[in-house]
Amino acid sequence: MIFIGIIYAVYTGNLGEINNIILTEAEEGVMFAISLIGIMAFWLGLMNIAEKSGLIKSIAKLFRPLLRLLFPEIPKGHPAERWILMNFIANMFGVGNAATAFGLKAMGELNSLNRDKKVATNSMAMFLIINMSSLQLVPLTVLKIRYDYGSSNPTDIIGPTIVATTFSTIIAIIIGKFFEVAKR
Amino acid sequence: MIEFISIAIIPFMVLIIVLHGYIKGVDVYNSFIEGAKEGMKTSIKIMPYLIGIFIAIGIFRGSNAMDMFIDLLSPITNILGIPKQILPLVLIRPISGSGALGVVRDTIAHYGPDSMIGKLSSIMMGSSETIFYTLAVYFGSIGVEDYGHTLKAALLSYVISIFISIFICKFLI
DSSP states (O other): OHHHHHHHHHHHTOHHHHHHHHHHHHHHHHHHHHHHHHHHHHHHHHHHHHHHHTHHHHHHHHHHHHHHHHOTTSOTTOHHHHHHHHHHHHHHTTOHHHHHHHHHHHHHHHHHTOSSTTBOOHHHHHHHHHHHTOOOSOOHHHHHHHHHTTOSOGGGGHHHHHHHHHHHHHHHHHHHHHHHHHHO | OHHHHHHHHHHHHHHHHHHHHHHTTOOHHHHHHHHHHHHHHHHHHTHHHHHHHHHHHHHHHHTTHHHHHHHHHHHHHHHHTOOGGGHHHHHHTTTOHHHHHHHHHHHHHHHOTTSHHHHHHHHHHHTOOOHHHHHHHHHHHHTOOBOTTHHHHHHHHHHHHHHHHHHHHHHTO
């Protein structure tokens, strides 16, 4: 991306802009990580309570059959299961920053099961493929924009969006599984 | 209803977790601190990765290389029946969430929220994710360099999801 971007900037005489971008985006990266600190601390702190009280364990048990199907490589009761589950739930309800916090923990746990630390495992791939297919049920920001621009019924896209999201997630799972099988 | 759940879920979750912990006799405060410490450590650890990712994505976006891709792709997408007006969104969606939201706003301002294009861009925005960004942040945080089939599968799903959105817009609304 950097390569294409800079070459194209040279071509269009846009190089000054690149300097600005490096400065602002470097700052943006720091700001984002700092903004993550608070929310990560909050959610992981909260989850540590739920962990100790046994709440997460009971929820994880409920969804175990589904997780077994999607992630056969994860041993039963491994902490990765829980974080993946929490990430999915947070994603569905559009709590983006909590989803990120859980997702990062999930990746860490999945990596502890990884033999070659440089290469992604099937479980990581499946986890991210599902994540990237969008799980969010209600796109609140989009609703806000529709409302701001005077839609006669801003929420009428919720139904179609849920249908689209459901199909895209199912297809993503199928494609992910297909690649797993093809690799063998 | 779903909107209400979206708003109420966080306070509700916090309440249940703390209450459940309290009933089960967990040292709520110290458990929280313990977990929070770990959360802080993780965020600091991924900071260098984030800076790198942000710069790469920023340069790509800022150089307007995107416009070049739109020009290159438009003949193909015309044949496939993807409306030209949503091409910018199709291209920016996997790269930048805030950028895509900006494009949705432009599109809706220009074509109207209740137009076919306005609805299509709303649905597309809601049913897709920032693929490259998610990939870079999650894999970056654990230092995995070989993504395996993840990107291929995600992009393929994304392309199919675009067609699903178009189909829903054309035939179901």
